[in-house]
């Protein structure tokens with residue numbers, strides 16, 4: 032049986048970054064025929080389509096440099112975020128909580144009143160409890176609750192108060208007041224970068240940096256024997272490892288261990304699925320000319336967010352990604368029915384009219400898409416246990432968390448430093 036020093040599961044951004052920092056002594060096993068995972072760009076003649084919007088924003092110079100160093104400068108599009116909320120047929124600025132002054136006067140006063148007289152607390156029981164306690168009833172019920180229920184497709188009582196970590200745009204009473212004087216608090220992606228060839232162009236460039244002979248595509252791992260330190264592929268091949276680094280979604284990882292307790296643990300993990308409709312039209316939208324993406328809290332619409340690739344790429348013809356959330360239990364998603372509902376909704380909110388013709392489309396399902404962070408400490412403890420057997424979890428889904436592409440690069444970099452030190 033082959034023995035590999037560092038066996039990496041998954042050739043998404045996490046797996047590729049890990050190989051990049053390891054430089055040597057690794058093998059990647061990837062179930063799909065192409066690398067990139069959720070950061071891939073879908074090949075298409077006319078439109079640039081991704082797995083929903085995937086935009087680059089960096090906090091750390093090191094990873095930004097890696098990005099700008101590998102991609103052709105002419106490919107980079109730098110944008111100042113222009114995002115809106117479709118609320119009662121008006122487009123108001125995102126985030127809702129700092130832009131309530133754009134609402135009709137009565138609703139603005141109601142939001143302000145509830146914000147001022149909210150029941151503040153020291154600690155929160157769950158995500159929904161945090162929303163009411165931090166923002167008051169009106170802001171929560173007009174936007175935060177319905178929007179997040181559509182996105183996460185779960186009862187928000189079930190989510191941890193910090194389910195969105197640093198990605199949640201917090202604002203206290205003072206910040207809401209200051210935003211009216213234009214002193215708007217910065218959010219993590221106020222400025223972002225995109226690539227003319229799509230998100231996947233950077234991943235392809237990063238992939239070129241690693242040793243192609245150490246990557247096996249079309250190789251699905253179906254079983255992990257942690258006692259005897261080997262994995263088994265769906266072709267029945269067994270591969271021994273010294274270190275196992277997994278970016279496979281944690282629920283699937285637990286199932287592959289084939290141990291009763293871990294399989295039960297996998298069942299308990301909660302998450303949503305997102306249906307992504309990438310749609311290309313023959314003309315520009317009659318109403319949405321500049322917006323990069325728009326949030327839809329209205330529950331009569333099946334989508335929670337729509338992004339405008341063409342506005343980001345500064346192109347005319349409407350090209351959008353439509354995101355629709357589903358609970359993990361949903362067995363079959365009827366794509367055609369959802370597409371038809373989405374087109375009716377898009378007409379209702381003015382994205383399309385009878386003059387626009389849908390000329391191309393691509394439909395995909397992200398499963399899992401948003402993991403539901405419920406008992407983070409328990410999960411972290413469990414991952415620490417696996418580390419005693421030289422098994423390391425990597426990436427957004429491997430670590431069962433809420434993070435961005437830069438975080439995945441950093442997690443890989445940090446893990447490699449640890450492994451090299453040991």
Ligand SMILES: Cc1cc2nc3c(=O)[nH]c(=O)nc-3n(C[C@H](O)[C@H](O)[C@H](O)COP(=O)(O)OP(=O)(O)OC[C@H]3O[C@@H](n4cnc5c(N)ncnc54)[C@H](O)[C@@H]3O)c2cc1C
Nearest residue numbers: 041043044045061062068069085086251252426427435436
């Ligand atoms: C809707 C949405 C929008 C997002 N937008 C942004 C954004 O704008 N900016 C941003 O920075 N981040 C964004 N993200 C987050 C980003 O997608 C992730 O952080 C990143 O893609 C995670 O990469 P990964 O390599 O850890 O996981 P993945 O991309 O899921 O890669 C895992 C790989 O493992 C492979 N695999 C799975 N099972 C097996 C198996 N049994 N055997 C072998 N291989 C296997 C898969 O095929 C895949 O290639 C978004 C996420 C979502 C859901």
